[in-house]
């Protein structure tokens with residue numbers, strides 16, 4: 452599988468999570484789309500993209516379990532967080548609940564709009580160790596008050612790789628009249644998604660991480676009853692009578708002046724790649740490797756894992772590092788001295804080694820990382 456990717460031979464690449472990595476067939480498809488545009492840029496940019504993107508939207512919709520008309524293509528998850536935070540009718544006295552494991556860029560969007568609109572952000576502390584979904588849900592349920600209007604949370608947390616039980620949260624929040632906004636940056640392709648069953652009100656996710664599309668492809672899902680709320684960050688031709696899409700929020704988000712639609716179009720090629728390469732088997736292999744890696748880490752570090760329950764992980768796994776770890780020094784040691792590309796994440800005073808488990812990774816990659824960690828800590 453490694454030869455299907457363009458990764459350099461001399462690097463042990465254990466950070467698919469940050470920016471993805473594009474398989475050769477998807478890269479080739481991207482270049483072909485770009486050449487297609489150049490055959491007649493006017494025809495492509497006025498008409499053809501509309502029909503091509505519609506085909507891709509249909510496929511993406513069935514992949515993530517919703518109707519095509521609930522999905523707009525956007526460039527990345529950060530754009531999704533900004534769009535929703537800007538659109539919701541929140542003001543003085545309202546409260547948005549988030550957790551202390553959220554991704555910084557999205558958090559900044561909520562903070563920015565909190566200053567503009569006057570709502571408060573209440574940050575819930577996630578447990579330092581846990582074994583059940585209930586332990587992850589409890590601090591959120593306890594934090595809810597009459598002022599809570601929105602819960603914003605990641606489906607898969609960036610620093611820890613933990614998969615959050617979104618369905619249970621969304622159903623509880625709905626009963627209380629609270630909106631759920633889910634940051635699914637890491638979810639599509641990493642876990643099976645059915646947005647209708649999940650029940651969130653707003654959900655954005657990246658296609659350019661675990662679905663393997665070209666970079667700059669993501670989606671925003673909005674339940675029908677909230678679609679009228681969405682305000683596009685860029686005002687353009689989307690509201691015009693010649694709009695390319697009958698659903699207003701879709702047209703408004705997708706039309707932003709001259710832009711490159713080819714990355715969105717590679718979502719179809721990425722789905723072809725997943726189908727051609729038995730992705731269920733890839734996910735199973737990831738589970739086995741996570742089990743191997745987590746055992747190896749427990750043998751090295753007496754401090755223990757975040758959870759022993761490996762059902763909480765899909766294709767990323769994070770393990771807490773000793774308290775006094777100099778994260779930058781460790782990263783440099785792993786990358787510069789050992790050619791291992793792996794992030795050392797930091798969250799509320801703790802640091803973690805967070806490895807990715809992509810189709811191109813093998814057990815020897817994790818053996819190399821374990822050996823390097825032993826060497827670094829002298830264990």
Ligand SMILES: Cc1ncc(COP(=O)(O)O)c(C=O)c1O
Pocket residue numbers: 468469526527528529530553554556557605607608609634636637657
């Ligand atoms: C949980 C989470 N949300 C949002 C993002 C931002 O994604 P993007 O850079 O595609 O906007 C990331 C990026 O890694 C992430 O981990």
